[in-house]
Amino acid sequence: MQRLDISGTEYAFEMAPTGDLEPGWTTVSFRNDGAEAHQVMFAAPKEGVDLAELAAAAGQDSSGAAAIEYVDMIGGVSYIGPGQTIDAMVDLPAGTVMAMCYVPDPDGVAHALRGMSSVLTVGGGDGGTPPAQQDPDPVAGTIELAEDGYRLPDAMPAGWYRVRNTDQGDGGEGLHELSILRLGRSASADEVDALVDDLAVNATPAVPVEALGGLGAISPGLEGYVHLDLPPGDYVAVDFMPDPGDSRPHLLDGYYAAFAP
Ligand SMILES: [Cu+2]
Numbered sequence: 001m002q003r004l005d006i007s008g009t010e011y012a013f014e015m016a017p018t019g020d021l022e023p024g025w026t027t028v029s030f031r032n033d034g035a036e037a038h039q040v041m042f043a044a045p046k047e048g049v050d051l052a053e054l055a056a057a058a059g060q061d062s063s064g065a066a067a068i069e070y071v072d073m074i075g076g077v078s079y080i081g082p083g084q085t086i087d088a089m090v091d092l093p094a095g096t097v098m099a100m101c102y103v104p105d106p107d108g109v110a111h112a113l114r115g116m117s118s119v120l121t122v123g124g125g126d127g128g129t130p131p132a133q134q135d136p137d138p139v140a141g142t143i144e145l146a147e148d149g150y151r152l153p154d155a156m157p158a159g160w161y162r163v164r165n166t167d168q169g170d171g172g173e174g175l176h177e178l179s180i181l182r183l184g185r186s187a188s189a190d191e192v193d194a195l196v197d198d199l200a201v202n203a204t205p206a207v208p209v210e211a212l213g214g215l216g217a218i219s220p221g222l223e224g225y226v227h228l229d230l231p232p233g234d235y236v237a238v239d240f241m242p243d244p245g246d247s248r249p250h251l252l253d254g255y256y257a258a259f260a261p
Contacts, residue, residue, distance in 0.1 A: 001089075002026040006099070008038035011116040013099055021122045023094040030077040030213070031085040036103065038111065039079050041177075041216040042090050043071035043098045051096065051119075062110035063247035064102040068175060068217075071098070075163075075224030076216030078179040079103060079240065086213035089160075089225035094123035102240075104202050139225075145176040145218070149255055150237050156261035158229035163215040165222055176239045176250065177217040178226070183234040184208030192236055192258050199238060200252050209236075217241045230261040 004026050007014040032038050045054060049070045058067035075090045076099070101116040140159025144151035147167040167174030187195065187207045198205040214237070215226040237257045239250040 002092075004028050006030045006040055007033045008040065008101060008116070009034040010036060011101070011105070011111045011114040013040065013101070013116065013118050015099075015118065015120075019121070021092060021120060023092050023123045025089050026092050027087055028076065028090050029085065029087045030080065032080050032082050035082055036105065036111075037079050037081050037211050038116070039077055039101050039103055039213075039216055041076045041078075041100050041102065042074045042092070043067070043100060044074055044093050045071050045096055045098070059113065061247070062102070062104060062108060062113060063242050063249075064100075064110065064112070065242040065245055065247045067100070067112075068242075069244040072222070073175055073217040073219045074222060075218045077226075078177045078214040078216045079181075079211045080213035081211040084211070084213060087227040088215055091222075091224070092120075092122045096120070097122050108202060140228075143178060143215075145174075145178065145239075147174060150178070150257040152237065152257060152259050156228060156230060156259075160225050160227050163218065163224050163226055165218045165220050168220050173243050174220050175217055175241050175243070176255065177241050178214040179238050179240060180212045180214040180228070180230070181209040181236045181238060182212055182230070183236065184210070186234045187258075189258070192256075195236065196238060196251050196256050199240070200249050228261075233260070235259050235261065 005016045030040050054070040077088050097120045099118045101111040103111050139162050140157050141153035142162045145165040147169040195205040195207050215224050239255040
């Protein structure tokens with residue numbers, strides 16, 4: 001399978017290879033070599049969208065809500081802390097694909113607005129054979145991003161997880177991500193609620209958390225894969241994504257779940 005190694009720092013991606021990508025399933029290995037949390041979300045502009053128009057709309061909006069009106073989100077790696085590495089698989093379409101980080105900096109400005117955004121050109125090179133369309137083997141389980149929240153397996157041994165966004169409600173605007181946070185200690189439901197409120201405003205929560213990554217934002221009907229190896233403990237899965245054109249992150253509307261793998 002095609003492989004893309006990405007390192008994230010303040011505020012740029014470094015990618016290898018830097019070109020010659022073919023369409024199809026691609027293993028994306030993301031390493032956070034920075035001091036802040038980062039992510040890499042892949043986005044494909046919708047049919048007919050002009051990149052300059054997209055850049056103008058996205059350039060002032062740290063929530064990402066403006067940008068996502070113009071693109072299909074095709075997955076990637078969600079919010080992950082310094083020193084952490086995670087692998088995901090992304091089905092890259094031919095054409096222009098953007099890689100973006102919308103984690104806020106200490107001033108609340110999205111990293112993408114500070115330069116953490118890259119444009120990839122997929123295919124159109126030498127017409128070589130694209131990577132085989134194959135499922136990773138073995139798949140340890142399936143995680144569903146449903147209209148009303150996460151559907152997580154009862155047990156989550158180490159392995160590849162298929163992540164499917166099945167939320168077709170409200171005109172198919174249900175963009176979601178699977179961001180996995182490990183709690184420093186067990187927390188009551190009220191403490192988890194408070195934690196989510198703090199995360200939504202980029203405040204330091206009372207319960208310490210470690211961002212382990214997960215699958216980056218993915219549009220309704222699409223799927224991706226993420227490799228999880230979660231030590232025993234208490235976790236919360238959260239969705240920082242907003243709806244297109246509305247900056248309110250989904251976690252504030254209850255799109256989160258406490259779990260113990
Ligand atoms: Cu970043």
